[in-house]
Amino acid sequence: MRDYRVRFRRTLLGIVWFLVPLFTLVGMALLVGKDLGLYTEGQSSSYLVQLLAGLILWQLLADTWLEPMRLARRANMLLRSVVFDTRILLAAGALSALVAFALKLPVLLAALLWFNVPLTLSSAWLPFVVCGLVAAGMAMACFTLPLSLALLDVRYAMPFVQYALLLATPIFYTAPSVGPVAWLNQGNPFSHLILPLRDTLTGVSPDAGALMAPLVLTLCLLALGLRYFQAKIRLAIAYIGH
Numbered sequence: 173m174r175d176y177r178v179r180f181r182r183t184l185l186g187i188v189w190f191l192v193p194l195f196t197l198v199g200m201a202l203l204v205g206k207d208l209g210l211y212t213e214g215q216s217s218s219y220l221v222q223l224l225a226g227l228i229l230w231q232l233l234a235d236t237w238l239e240p241m242r243l244a245r246r247a248n249m250l251l252r253s254v255v256f257d258t259r260i261l262l263a264a265g266a267l268s269a270l271v272a273f274a275l276k277l278p279v280l281l282a283a284l285l286w287f288n289v290p291l292t293l294s295s296a297w298l299p300f301v302v303c304g305l306v307a308a309g310m311a312m313a314c315f316t317l318p319l320s321l322a323l324l325d326v327r328y329a330m331p332f333v334q335y336a337l338l339l340a341t342p343i344f345y346t347a348p349s350v351g352p353v354a355w356l357n358q359g360n361p362f363s364h365l366i367l368p369l370r371d372t373l374t375g376v377s378p379d380a381g382a383l384m385a386p387l388v389l390t391l392c393l394l395a396l397g398l399r400y401f402q403a404k405i406r407l408a409i410a411y412i413g414h
Contacts (some may be wrong), residue, residue: 235269236309314397
């Protein structure tokens with residue numbers, strides 16, 4: 173019984189520390205966001221909900237994309253010595269991302285309830301939202317994982333690329349209608365993927381075309397990415413250690 177309590181406390185503490193980065197980003201955005209003009213006095217609650225939803229969805233995409241690289245790095249000896257279906261790395265990365273998403277989702281649901289954000293019919297899109305983001309992350313991993321095995325610089329650069337894309341996606345701020353930042357947001361494909369999906373979770377009904385078009389393109393990219401992955405992964409594994 174005592175061992176059970178110790179394990180429960182350790183698990184609970186691990187979940188708390190797991191959520192610390194999310195709360196840190198949200199807290200910093202709320203502290204400085206008003207001074208930077210990210211939201212006004214009466215918009216703090218809606219800004220918080222949209223920020224939480226955007227960050228949680230972005231992290232699901234980023235984890236699905238980058239987690240296979242971390243797993244491949246740890247299993248590089250196994251990759252070189254045992255022949256197996258390497259698509260398991262993509263599946264394992266997606267599973268890890270889904271578990272992390274499941275742990276963060278109650279935080280968003282609590283915020284929706286606390287600020288009385290009404291749940292609309294668009295909330296029923298949640299399974300499609302999750303599948304779309306996982307598919308997008310796996311599609312990107314199909315291209316970057318073989319490169320990261322052959323070129324260490326690619327692997328080390330991916331976290332910086334992730335944060336650059338995060339800042340280029342209007343999650344912390346409202347996308348302006350004109351100017352260089354507006355061009356950056358419009359040219360960033362993740363803006364057209366994350367924002368409509370975020371709206372489905374925060375009670376805002378997005379345009380059906382704006383929601384379906386990125387998902388269809390994502391599935392096409394995933395099909396193409398899997399073909400590339402199957403053709404290049406073994407060649408990339410041969411370069412490990414060279």
